[in-house]
Amino acid sequence: MIVPGTFSFDAPGDAARAAELRRVKALATLVLAATLALFITAKLLLHVHPAFGFVAAFAEAATIGGLADWYAVVALFKRPLGLPIPHTAIIQSNQHRIADKLGEFIEVHFLEAAPVEAKLRQIDFGSFIADWLRDRKRSDDLARFALRLLPEAVSATETSGLMTFISRRITTQLQGIDLAPLAAGTLRGFVQEGRHQGLLDDILRVVHQSLTQPETMAVIREKIRDELPTLLKLYRADKFLVKRIVASATTFFEEVRDDPQHPFRGEFNRMLLSFVDRLGSDKAFADRLDGLKRDLLARPELGDLARNIWSNARSFIERSASGETQVLQQHLAGMFVKAGEALAADAELRAEINQGLVAVLRSFVADQKSGVSSFISDQVKAWDMGQLIALIEINIGKDLQYIRFNGALIGGLAGLALYTMELLLRLL
Template identity: 75%
Template sequence: MSANSFSAFAGPGDAARAADLRRVKILAGLVLLFSFAVFIAARMLLPVHPAFGFVAAFAEAATIGGLADWYAVVALFRRPLGLPIPHTAIIQANQAVIADKLGEFIETHFLDAAPVEAKLREVDFASFVADWLGDRKRSADLARFVLRLLPEAMSATETSGLKTFVIRRVMTQLQSVDLAPLIAGTARDFIKDARHTGLLDGLLGAVHGALTQPETVAVIKDKIRDELPTLLKLYRADAFLVKRIVASATTFFDDVRKDPAHPFRGEFDSMLLSVVEKLESEPGVIDRIHGFKRDLLARPELAELGQALWSNTRGFIERNASGESSVLAHHLANVFVEAGAALAADEEMRREINQGVVVVLRSFIAEQKSGVSGFIAEQVKAWDMRQLIGVIELNIGRDLQYIRFNGSLIGGLAGLVLYTIEVLLRLN
């Protein structure tokens, strides 16, 4: 692994930490030399006064403690003085074991279902999505990205046969739709909500308008004249009858339109309900509706219409994707922004989305955690341990050097106590 492999560990304060580590190492070495020098001086002055024995004992034990802790700290990372002493350079010698144990530890304690789910539940994924979509620039960028993908997606749909499959599935579903109950139910709701009254008024108005047209009057007049005896034709009975028919029809239509309770309205309702009942119960009517549906779906014009719609849609998308038109991008961006606003305002929807994301991620992590631990172990095994040890020592080496200070102090105190006990035993 190259020297740049651990660049991610480097920080802006590394130079200061390295200088501080050097100072602490020098200070720890000076403490060790000072302890040794005090020990030599105290042993030389021991004949002068017995008190120097206590000083010598403290300094001797402090020197030994400092040396022992220096050895322990160095042996953790490398071989002391480069000598091939067993059980030294512990981290380097156990790189593979450390890698495997680190992977197992992360899998067991970090990727276990309970802590993973607890951590995932702390994250409000839906609010993040809502805020992200609420930014118009981001939504516009997303719209442009989606538009760039759509032409390729449509081409892939055609070449992969997905388009044919979808068309067949749609046609199969349409063939399976039972139109009779659907039409009957819609008609019942139409009648129940009294929306058919407007239909009746419209029909009456259309019929009345057609009857009063000069062309219609002329046709009726000709038909009546053809049926009348010759004698009545001489007295122009046809004109009289046409006038009476139009006048009667006009009066009838006006009465029905003005009177909500007119008997004809009841007859019209009964007629519609009768048609609805036939749709629901008469096999012949149901079969005719099914036949009409089959004939309609089998018409080649319907396939041509679908192909034309597909071609027009594809052309429209390609024009927008190429930048020739920005209509679709603008509307897509608006859709994304509105979706973000709607999601931000709908707490229940956000809760459901977060729950769904937690379930998906929890399952995914549970399935992949063994692979993650194996990947971590492989990466650690591939590290250049000398460089990694340099990084570790740079970050925690200062604290490790204080072990040497503590070793000298604790060792010196222990030596002083033992020497004191020895002196007391000699006095007794």
């Protein structure tokens, strides 16, 4: 496990790169030793033949070039031979300045609004979300995860007093509703759509059925008998009157039901519209409705009903979260899949999601980029530079060692060229 300020050297290929670095270092050192030996040998053989002068000049300059580049490469990371030479161990000595400049560079050149927005617009967030949700396994996992969180959310809601606050807010909102205009508007729309005619037909049907019930006819007959003179009772006039009343009512009900233009229907329309007008303008009606509303909201049964519903919902959520029932999880998963399918089929919605996420993320990056810069700077300052340098050497040290080869070769060629020019000048 990597902890802040440390690095892992277990990445694939690190061991091979470290071995290759050691091999190239040894080879570069061997080249330096070879040029030095060649220089000494050429100097010793200079009296044998003048050509050894050219070899000595090349080897001498190559040795100097190799030594100079060895010093430059080592001074970048360490103090050559451990000596406290000024301007060496450059990376270690400038760790804090490098950290600040790196953070500033990232903030200025990588987190600017324009390149960030351009990169974000290349990402199709909407399609990614749609594809993710359409995958049944992912939707199942998401539903399972959501269900695991629900019991804790319910408990937090109960213990935090949020339920009391919500209940009070709902009650306050309900108490603030003016029912009279709302009821008047609803009834007016009901009448304008003609749905009250169906209600009238139902009322007439129920009244007719009630009127023709034997029990109802017996009660009416008894009332009529109480009002009739004794003589008419002897002739059973009460039975005749009941039959006539029922027959007349039946005929009337059938006429109204069969005739859409029946005058009674028009009277019923006028009665309802008159009631709607009074409901919307008469303060007495409004006061009665408000009183009814207050009485209803004050009923303890309403609170008991709400608590019972909440308790049952909580129990169902807990059973679903424990896996006792799969109904809610399957419903949630199906809902997520359908949402993904709907999103995949709606290009306009995906475009809106992409645009919204780009705006949100662009604003977030703009607000946090200075924090990112500070975070990067603090992280670099906390690094173990010995480990960092070892990591850098493993990855780019091989290329740096080739500088030593190039220094020896270029230095040797430069020395050879200068030696040749010197001889030519002497001959002139």
